[in-house]
Amino acid sequence: MTTDTTTRPKGSEVTYTPQDGLLLEVEDLHVEFHTPDGVANAINGISFSLHQGECLAILGESGSGKSVTAQAIMGILDMPPAVIPQGHIRYCGQDLLTMDPEQRRKTRGPEVSMIFQDALSSLNPVFPVGWQIAEMFRVHRGMNKSDALQQAVALMERVQIPGARDRVKAYPHQFSGGMRQRIMIAVAIALDPAVLIADEPTTALDVTVQAQIMALLQELQEERQMGLILITHDLGVVADVADRIAVMYAGRLVEKADVADLYAAPAHPYTRGLLESIPRLDQKGQKLSAIGGLPPNLMRIPPGCPFNPRCRMAQDVCRRDLPLLREVAPGRLSACHFAEEVINA
Amino acid sequence: MxxxxxxxxxxxxxxxxxxxxxxxxxxxxxxxxxxxxxxxxxxxxxxxxxxxxxxxxxxxxxxxxxxxxxxxxxxxxxxxxxxxxxxADQLKLRYPVTAKLALLAILIETVIGIAAGVLTGIRKGGFLDNLVLVSTLIVISIPIFVIGGLAQYFLGVKLGLFPVTVTSSDPTVYQLLLPAIVLGSLSVAYVSRLTRTNLVENLRSDYVRTAVAKGLTQRRAIGIHALRNSLIPVVTFIGFDFGALLGGAIVTESIFNIPGVGGYIFRSIRSRDGVSVVGAVTVLVIVYLVVNLLVDLIYGLLDPRITHD
Known part of the structure; x- marks a missing residue:
């Protein structure tokens, strides 16, 4: 990664300067949900970092905690019921979790920004799209209405919405799914954030549109040298875009690796199961392989390795001892007692 | 259109x-x-x-x-x-009084109802929420002639805060204030609960989460993004209520001796004055239909997803 220590003036009094290109550092983050039925341990101590111009993919099933991680970084968890009992989320060295709420609010948009899964419900149905983009400039930069709208048109053109000038006053429901997601992207990148979090940005779209949206995200990331956190359960989406992959299971990171290494030889049985469950069009007549069983109930995560009830390789040690994330090969981390065997299998 | x-x-x-x-x-x-x-x-x-x-x-x-x-x-x-x-002459004399009373009642129910709805909606389950819940329940369950009579006796006769009855054929806003409060009290309950329910629902919506993620202040995320959507059904309710109030409020008008169309129709029915009844009701039907049309048009303005063509 490039080393960039130039400050990023954003019009707010606080400036954030990444040290050695390090933008975001998540350390031992825990998130619990206190519900009437008990405490759900959604995230149980995860750590990762993100540098300028880097794309980190966070991969996992529904309920693995990937969206909660994103929302914790953005600071948009509903608290309560969510509680963050321990951990740090540092942006340019400053802990977002202990930051003054007003100062933290000002980071949302100019510093850290987020794209959501379903653009139709994530955009406000009663305001024109141009107004919703322009709102970023008006609120964060105090820009007047017409200037902000000009900026909105420019952004709509940048995310390749045809006839942007004519459609700036149209409402979200008047756009197709792909165009709506482009508008969502325009909102998120409006203030040139250093970190962009995309939470399943293509899940609600059809396949051809998915590819276009991913291409656009990749293009914007390279152009602006953003740190991109791509949250997905779709391994196909990740391969082209991501630099590194972090695999989550039951609120823990179970594997972390460069994308090529991980695809070539996964170091965790769960990752291997995920890779095997990708349908292959070139091999006809084969049964689709799936990981048996269900993800654990987050209120009763099994002792030992949380994946052990579903793991074909599980031994007594897996049911007893929680495997810690450890380096199993240069630049590769895995939380499996038998990681070396998996990687060489 | x-x-x-x-x-x-x-x-x-x-x-x-x-x-x-x-x-x-x-x-x-x-x-x-x-x-x-x-x-x-x-x-x-x-x-x-x-x-x-x-x-x-x-x-x-x-x-x-x-x-x-x-x-x-x-x-x-x-x-x-x-x-x-x-x-027509009789109606011309009485309609302004009813319209004034209806406007006043609508104003009261809108301001108090929405304010109570917002305050309880953003602090769901709090003390104020429960207080408003209980008091609206009481208001909804008491018949209007009881509320009217009690208000007249305590606020008018005992405390002397308001005139006990209306004495002129062209009453002032002050004279109509207590009847308007009585008339609006039932709708205050509905408006506040409608606002609260919709606001609570919209506060959980994806676009409010987006608004927070955009770095907007709490005030703006709730006051502009959530409230704008929550008020669509409330405005509709208020519109229809206005249409209904313009038909006169027979009970409230008779308690406070207000010379409006409600009492006029009531007296006409009692004295078998068919021409007056039919004439007055015809006007009421037309007014109600026009107000309904206006409400539907406003609905389209508030929610761009509704198109009128």
Whole structure:
């Protein structure tokens, strides 16, 4: 990664300067949900970092905690019921979790920004799209209405919405799914954030549109040298875009690796199961392989390795001892007692 | 939009005809002779009776009477009572009073209802939420003549904060304030609970989460993004309520002696004054239909997903 220590003036009094290109550092983050039925341990101590111009993919099933991680970084968890009992989320060295709420609010948009899964419900149905983009400039930069709208048109053109000038006053429901997601992207990148979090940005779209949206995200990331956190359960989406992959299971990171290494030889049985469950069009007549069983109930995560009830390789040690994330090969981390065997299998 | 309004206006014609015919037929069916007591102790002279019946088309069958009435109605003539009093003139005298009372009641229910709804919606389950919940439940379950009577006795007679009854034919805002509060109290309960429910629901919505993620202040995320969506059904309710209030409030008007259309219709029914009843109700039907149309048009303005074409 490039080393960039130039400050990023954003019009707010606080400036954030990444040290050695390090933008975001998540350390031992825990998130619990206190519900009437008990405490759900959604995230149980995860750590990762993100540098300028880097794309980190966070991969996992529904309920693995990937969206909660994103929302914790953005600071948009509903608290309560969510509680963050321990951990740090540092942006340019400053802990977002202990930051003054007003100062933290000002980071949302100019510093850290987020794209959501379903653009139709994530955009406000009663305001024109141009107004919703322009709102970023008006609120964060105090820009007047017409200037902000000009900026909105420019952004709509940048995310390749045809006839942007004519459609700036149209409402979200008047756009197709792909165009709506482009508008969502325009909102998120409006203030040139250093970190962009995309939470399943293509899940609600059809396949051809998915590819276009991913291409656009990749293009914007390279152009602006953003740190991109791509949250997905779709391994196909990740391969082209991501630099590194972090695999989550039951609120823990179970594997972390460069994308090529991980695809070539996964170091965790769960990752291997995920890779095997990708349908292959070139091999006809084969049964689709799936990981048996269900993800654990987050209120009763099994002792030992949380994946052990579903793991074909599980031994007594897996049911007893929680495997810690450890380096199993240069630049590769895995939380499996038998990681070396998996990687060489 | 233009064709939509035109179509809606045309649809009103059969509704008005149907409604007026029903009223007309019902008044026709009422027992009693309009000539009874007309000439004091004695029965009227046959010549006078014949002339009277001729003048008011009383010899014609129902449909012919109705046809003649509608013919006059189409020319804007609401007819005259058997005492030669113009119904239109009577309504002109009373309608401003009812409209004033209705506007005042709507203003009260809108301001208090929405404020209470927002305050309880953003602090769901708090003390204020429970207080408003209980008090609205009480207001909804008590009949209006009890609320009206109690308010009049305690706030008017005992504490002297408000005039006990209205004494002029053109009452001031101050004189109408207590009746308007009584009239609006039921709707305050509905408006506040409607606002609260919708706000609570919208605060959980994806676009409010987006608003927070955009770095907007709490005030802006709730006050602009969530509230704007929450108020769509509330505005609709208030609109229909306004239409209903313009039909007069018989109970409240009689408690506070307000010379509005509600009391006028009530007295007309009691004195078998069919012409006044039909005339007044016709006007009410038209007003209600027009207010309904306006509410539907406003709905389209508030929610761009609704199109009128």
């Amino acid at each position: 233009g064709t939509y309004v035109l179509r809606r206006l045309l649809q009103m014609i059969p509704v008005i005809l149907g409604a007026t015919f029903l009223i007309f037929a019902m008044v026709f069916a009422l027992p009693g002779d309009p000539l009874a007591g007309k000439c004091g102790e004695r029965p009227c002279s046959p010549a006078y009776a014949a002339q009277f019946r001729e003048k008011y088309n009383l010899n014609d069958p129902l449909l012919v009477q109705y046809g003649k009435y509608v013919g006059k109605l189409a020319q804007g003539d609401l007819g005259q009572t058997y005492n030669n009093i113009s119904v």
